[in-house]
Amino acid sequence: MTILIENGIILTLAGAPPAILDPGYVLIQDDRIAAIGPGDAPHDLRAAADQIMDATHMAVLPGLVNAHTHLFQTFIRGLADDKPLLPWLAAAIWPMGAAMGAEEAYLAGLLGLVENIRSGATAVIDNQYLHSDDRTDDAFCRAARDVGCRFTIARGWADHDYHPVFQETPEQVIAAMTALHDAWHGAAEGRIRIAFGPLIPWGCSAETLQRTVALARQWGVPTHLHTAETREEVQMSLDATGLRHVHWLDRLGILGPDLQLVHAVWLDDSEIERIAATGTMVIHCPVSNMYLASGIAPIVKLLRAGVPVALATDGPGSNNSQDMLETLKFAACGQKVGTLDATALLPEDVLRMACVYGAQAVTPALGPVSDRARPSSGRSEGGSVGDRPQQQGLIPGAKADLILVDLNSPRMQPVWRVPSALVYNANGGDVDTVIVDGRVLMRGKRVTCLDEAALLDECRRAAKSLLKRAGVAV
Ligand SMILES: [Zn+2]
Numbered sequence: 001m002t003i004l005i006e007n008g009i010i011l012t013l014a015g016a017p018p019a020i021l022d023p024g025y026v027l028i029q030d031d032r033i034a035a036i037g038p039g040d041a042p043h044d045l046r047a048a049a050d051q052i053m054d055a056t057h058m059a060v061l062p063g064l065v066n067a068h069t070h071l072f073q074t075f076i077r078g079l080a081d082d083k084p085l086l087p088w089l090a091a092a093i094w095p096m097g098a099a100m101g102a103e104e105a106y107l108a109g110l111l112g113l114v115e116n117i118r119s120g121a122t123a124v125i126d127n128q129y130l131h132s133d134d135r136t137d138d139a140f141c142r143a144a145r146d147v148g149c150r151f152t153i154a155r156g157w158a159d160h161d162y163h164p165v166f167q168e169t170p171e172q173v174i175a176a177m178t179a180l181h182d183a184w185h186g187a188a189e190g191r192i193r194i195a196f197g198p199l200i201p202w203g204c205s206a207e208t209l210q211r212t213v214a215l216a217r218q219w220g221v222p223t224h225l226h227t228a229e230t231r232e233e234v235q236m237s238l239d240a241t242g243l244r245h246v247h248w249l250d251r252l253g254i255l256g257p258d259l260q261l262v263h264a265v266w267l268d269d270s271e272i273e274r275i276a277a278t279g280t281m282v283i284h285c286p287v288s289n290m291y292l293a294s295g296i297a298p299i300v301k302l303l304r305a306g307v308p309v310a311l312a313t314d315g316p317g318s319n320n321s322q323d324m325l326e327t328l329k330f331a332a333c334g335q336k337v338g339t340l341d342a343t344a345l346l347p348e349d350v351l352r353m354a355c356v357y358g359a360q361a362v363t364p365a366l367g368p369v370s371d372r373a374r375p376s377s378g379r380s381e382g383g384s385v386g387d388r389p390q391q392q393g394l395i396p397g398a399k400a401d402l403i404l405v406d407l408n409s410p411r412m413q414p415v416w417r418v419p420s421a422l423v424y425n426a427n428g429g430d431v432d433t434v435i436v437d438g439r440v441l442m443r444g445k446r447v448t449c450l451d452e453a454a455l456l457d458e459c460r461r462a463a464k465s466l467l468k469r470a471g472v473a474v
Pocket of ligand 1: 068069070127226262314315
């Protein structure tokens with residue numbers, strides 16, 4: 001199967017500076033990009049293509065990666081607005097999550113994934129910590145398989161001080177992770193992967209963290225952890241251990257390129273230095289940090305120190321949408337206002353964070369920055385460039401995960417600089433076409449992978465019944 005995309009404005013995000021082909025063409029063969037070039041497509045490619053997509057007035061770019069969400073919260077969005085983190089958890093997230101069953105989880109997962117696709121995300125990392133029913137991990141993986149996007153389930157856990165329904169013993173965590181690894185890692189032609197998702201430093205004991213990170217390293221999969229999200233949590237860590245979050249993780253020996261610190265809002269300079277020195281990743285959720293009044297993360301300092309920073313929406317409970325194009329604008333504007341420097345983050349910077357660093361979070365090259373982080377045995381995530389979608393931008397041989405964004409709207413025209421229009425003007429509603437692994441999941445703003453109207457009806461019904469059962473007031 002070959003698809004030729006022609007007449008579009010191609011942002012490869014490859015090379016330095018990244019190329020913009022205006023116009024240009026992309027040829028997809030099966031699950032890979034077979035050719036890419038400026039101007040009109042060569043006649044022989046055109047003649048041989050099974051499908052031709054006209055991308056006139058559209059930007060063609062690598063799919064965005066939503067590097068941190070909690071899909072189950074689609075049913076909870078808007079229920080606990082205008083609260084800081086800890087009261088927000090208690091008011092709606094815990095009671096609704098505790099009452100949610102596996103079939104509701106499946107529907108909430110489908111809804112959240114369709115929303116992600118609609119707003120240009122081809123890959124999603126779901127920090128899934130709902131274990132009220134032992135089939136919920138499966139439910140989210142089934143949803144990802146049925147939708148067809150790239151998906152990492154970073155299975156969340158806590159072993160103390162968290163809501164009892166979400167708490168597990170170390171043995172339960174390891175048994176569940178082993179089952180998940182065997183059932184889903186590498187499933188759906190490799191689109192589904194697993195990661196460890198310890199929830200928060202204050203709910204995860206040092207011993208269990210060390211045990212699970214050792215296992216993750218053996219399997220060659222990453223660990224994904226909320227860190228230094230609020231000032232209050234850093235104070236809790238100082239009171240309990242005498243150390244700030246990153247220094248505590250450092251003492252446990254778990255910093256490294258396979259560790260993803262979500263939020264990283266409250267860091268001091270010595271923590272930034274250790275994150276950079278160990279090759280640890282950061283995942284930035286600007287809308288959530290504003291929504292919960294958590295603070296402004298030091299993203300410019302982290303990037304300047306050489307830290308790869310991916311972007312994410314966070315769960316729909318604290319956003320309340322999953323719009324990655326909107327996230328680009330919040331990321332850029334948040335850093336400008338935080339540093340009082342209008343050049344703090346440029347459109348090209350945030351696109352790179354969302355695509356290139358995002359892909360690194362999904363398929364980390366568990367490499368040589370720190371010997372500690374290298375998996376000692378088992379399956380490695382390493383491989384050719386082509387096995388790491390978008391990691392080097394749109395280049396021949398890479399996986400065909402890309403999106404077409406419609407620029408022909410009153411919100412955007414005239415377009416002088418495409419990266420600027422994508423970051424400062426576009427939102428999720430402008431995404432026209434989404435392709436993952438060479439398969440078209442949305443075309444002409446119509447989702448092709450399922451019946452969207454029927455899904456919305458089912459979700460409305462299921463969320464209403466869940467709300468009643470959970471006893472949460474609107
Ligand atoms: Zn989160």
